[in-house]
Amino acid sequence: MTSLKRKRYSNALAISASILFVAFTGMQVASPRVTNPPVTSEFHGPQEVTSILKRACYDCHSNESNLRWYDKIAPFSYVVAADVEEARKRFNFSEWDSIPKDEQEGKLWYMVNMIDAGRMPLPAYTAAHPSAKVTPAELDVLKKYVTDLSKANHTAGDTARIQQKAGLQTSNAPAKAIPTSVNGIPYFDDYKNWKVISSTGRPDNGTTRLIYGNDIAVKALEENRINPWPNGATIVKVVWNSQHEDAAGNVMPGNFNNVQIMIKDDQKFKDTEGWGFARFNGLDLKPTGTTLSFATSCINCHQLASETGFVFDIPTKKHAVKH
């Protein structure tokens, strides 16, 4: 290399370094800041539970984020700020009582299952913050906590008081409008002629369920084409409150609780992994959700079933867990 060329080269290098430096400095100046709004209604639980949650979850899921110096350096600061914002939206331990009690219980089960699946705390986060890791023994503490909580919250149904559907309408009665979800999915009765693909019992929230699949869904299971499921596949889950266990240990369905529908249409429901969700509550089939965004919480939870095309309750062969 001639001395002229060498000079040009070192000039280019200096200019590039300056640009990078300015860009880096600019990123630091423009970097988003994570602020801690006041704690309005803090989560309360047994000390052994709160200490795990504080250590593993509070940096993102509360208004007590304790960011380390390296969390504040761009480009990481951008990722951290976005993560904290999203985390607080999903649930915030500092504003815990702003959500209804039954939703709190559902969120706690969701958290435990996210930890159980290895999805939370985010692996990227625990790599940089190893103290946030949840050990298997700590996970057991959390599992026991939610199980006991649900046992206390759900009294089993009473056989003698099972609410029956109101009698058949007389021909003079005006036809009732078909209950329809905000996303346009109507309730329908056809599933009663479909095959039951699985049956589940959830001692966790005191319910008994049957899951039906239409012909497209059953064929997809038979052909192992569930990731993704074909368009038109429809799954219906009927949920009852469980009755008290009988002397032999049998748990029977009591009052009808709700019916949930999943319809696969990868164009219509692009934002929720191609699944349209609907839920109708009680015998009057009141639809869940007043805005389209209700389906976001459905798919957030169903992400745990990404391995089976986002459907939780399908029959599966004996499996070996691998990590």
Add this chain to the structure above:
Amino acid sequence: MTRNLVLFAFACLTMLGCNKSHNLSPAPETIFDEPGMHVVTSTFNQRTETISVLYGNDAALSHAGQARPEHVAGEEFKLVTWGLKPNPLWFGSDINGPLRSVETVKIVADAYGAARIDYGVENRNEETAKIAPTDSDERINFIFAQRASVFP
């Protein structure tokens, strides 16, 4: 400091690959299918580790739905029982596993018009055959005692 930064950067790259995987594949052979049979009700039992669905034909469903209190000839019930296992995708939920047995109860009218109750059990694996109940009266009573689940 540098170590933490390197770890953080590494973690960012690998964060998508850390979820627990179960190797799940569908088990469509566990799906019960018999034309003309409708769901009557279902039950699960953590002690016996079983989960069952009771099916019935139109006549059986009318009885179990309490539209007709007395039994009549022509009623046919099928109690399908599977093993129970924890749902691999959700801690806290139990789901049916392999099919174990199908019990059938039929009310048949003989040539003289008298009704007879037939009971039969088909075991789907050797293990359950060993522990299958032999007292058919007890099983008939159990099946007849079921009330239809309330559907919307």
